[in-house]
Amino acid sequence: MRCSPQTPRDSGGVAAVKRKVIDARGLLCPLPVIRLQEATKRLAAGTEVELIGTDPGVLYDVPAWCRVHGHPVLQTWQDNGQYHVLLAIRT
Amino acid sequence: MSHRYKAVALISGGLDSMLAAKIIQDQGIYVEGLNFFTGFCVEGHTHAIRQRNQKKPKRNNALWVAEQLGIKLHILDVIEEYKSVVLNPKYGYGANLNPCLDCKIFMVGKARQWMEENDFDFIITGEVIGQRPKSQRKDTMPLIARDSGANDLLLRPLSAKLLPPTKPEREGWVDRNKLYGFCGRNRKPQMELAKAFGLTDYAQPAGGCCFLTDENYARKLADLWQTRGQRDYALDDIMLLKVGRHIRPKPEFKLIVAREEGESRFLSGYKNRFVSLYPISHPGPMTLVDGHLTDEGLILAARIVARYSQGRDADRVEIKAISSEGECCLCVAPLKPHEIPAEWLL
Numbered sequence: 001m002r003c004s005p006q007t008p009r010d011s012g013g014v015a016a017v018k019r020k021v022i023d024a025r026g027l028l029c030p031l032p033v034i035r036l037q038e039a040t041k042r043l044a045a046g047t048e049v050e051l052i053g054t055d056p057g058v059l060y061d062v063p064a065w066c067r068v069h070g071h072p073v074l075q076t077w078q079d080n081g082q083y084h085v086l087l088a089i090r091t
Numbered sequence: 092m093s094h095r096y097k098a099v100a101l102i103s104g105g106l107d108s109m110l111a112a113k114i115i116q117d118q119g120i121y122v123e124g125l126n127f128f129t130g131f132c133v134e135g136h137t138h139a140i141r142q143r144n145q146k147k148p149k150r151n152n153a154l155w156v157a158e159q160l161g162i163k164l165h166i167l168d169v170i171e172e173y174k175s176v177v178l179n180p181k182y183g184y185g186a187n188l189n190p191c192l193d194c195k196i197f198m199v200g201k202a203r204q205w206m207e208e209n210d211f212d213f214i215i216t217g218e219v220i221g222q223r224p225k226s227q228r229k230d231t232m233p234l235i236a237r238d239s240g241a242n243d244l245l246l247r248p249l250s251a252k253l254l255p256p257t258k259p260e261r262e263g264w265v266d267r268n269k270l271y272g273f274c275g276r277n278r279k280p281q282m283e284l285a286k287a288f289g290l291t292d293y294a295q296p297a298g299g300c301c302f303l304t305d306e307n308y309a310r311k312l313a314d315l316w317q318t319r320g321q322r323d324y325a326l327d328d329i330m331l332l333k334v335g336r337h338i339r340p341k342p343e344f345k346l347i348v349a350r351e352e353g354e355s356r357f358l359s360g361y362k363n364r365f366v367s368l369y370p371i372s373h374p375g376p377m378t379l380v381d382g383h384l385t386d387e388g389l390i391l392a393a394r395i396v397a398r399y400s401q402g403r404d405a406d407r408v409e410i411k412a413i414s415s416e417g418e419c420c421l422c423v424a425p426l427k428p429h430e431i432p433a434e435w436l437l
């Protein structure tokens with residue numbers, strides 16, 4: 001089962017992880033990366049971020065940006081013409 | 092403990108900026124990269140549009156370069172600020188609507204600002220003397236340094252030996268002997284250096300790094316300014332100029348006709364903001380109408396769309412027109428090829 005967006009994961013008694021959703025639908029690359037980059041400046045380490053986009057480039061550019069900045073990508077998936085990348089802000 | 096100097100590198104995604112950053116990195120300097128999104132970049136978003144490009148890898152070259160070098164890359168959204176560069180370039184345009192010299196000054200100026208805000212020590216670019224006729228000449232190099240405010244904190248590692256020593260060289264932050272004296276349009280020295288560094292995969296941009304150097308694109312942008320009666324643009328305007336066939340049969344409107352499925356999908360995203368037309372009796376392209384349509388204009392537009400549909404040889408093609416005010420169907424005769432004068436095609 002996959003957590004639905006904005007549902008903090010219950011880690012069995014440990015503090016739940018905060019999740020931030022970035023809606024980058026309708027934006028063409030590299031704008032989704034730019035939105036993510038701006039948002040991460042205000043996020044605490046450990047926060048999970050789910051970026052949702054409609055440009056297929058999201059599945060390449062967002063993980064590349066994450067690798068460059070050291071934020072682990074937890075999952076990527078695609079549904080109904082939307083592309084999702086779930087990452088964690090590095091500690 | 093000795094201070095580790097920090098340089099900010101302008102990373103376009105091409106070979107020269109990659110080499111410049113690598114040269115400085117190899118001297119023990121900490122490097123981070125900056126890349127600018129002006130809206131005119133050839134990179135990135137065009138992947139999403141054209142179906143025919145689907146087989147090519149969808150990488151963003153600037154990010155890819157950063158990954159190869161192991162440096163952080165910051166992509167800056169400069170769409171709004173960049174307008175003044177495109178609309179009022181102090182040093183004018185190149186062969187098309189590319190304000191390359193003003194553009195370099197703007198980008199180095201942004202890098203200077205970033206350097207100051209982030210406590211970095213100097214700026215590096217991949218500029219090579221004589222490589223571009225307008226913006227990369229021996230006499231424009233000091234001008235860029237001066238007008239951007241970067242002055243002697245701007246180092247061009249590929250051509251440094253042909254230029255006066257900058258502060259990082261004079262102060263011994265970098266070793267000038269390990270910099271280069273490349274000049275001219277010959278790419279061989281850069282390719283050999285890439286080989287020496289073990290870099291085998293790199294982007295080879297043809298022409299320029301943005302659509303403003305493209306003759307067709309520049310013509311469409313000039314048409315947009317002329318028909319609107321003002322030199323201005325929004326991001327959507329300049330994105331739409333990259334897509335489809337642009338046909339202006341009347342001064343008051345133009346059609347943007349998708350050339351393939353990917354473009355049709357992309358244009359569909361704009362159908363709430365424009366009148367859209369598409370054939371229903373035959374397969375055919377999604378079309379947007381930019382401007383004002385009279386009843387007569389609508390029929391002409393429908394006949395043009397029919398011309399680009401698979402019903403081009405049929406007597407009649409049914410076209411659906413949708414606007415914010417409603418929708419209607421038209422049954423029209425496709426225009427014949429000779430009825431579309433060359434001057435309609437932008």
Ligand code: SF4
Binds near residue numbers: 226299304
């Ligand atoms: S080609 Fe475009 S991005 Fe490159 S310097 Fe010229 S105007 Fe700037």
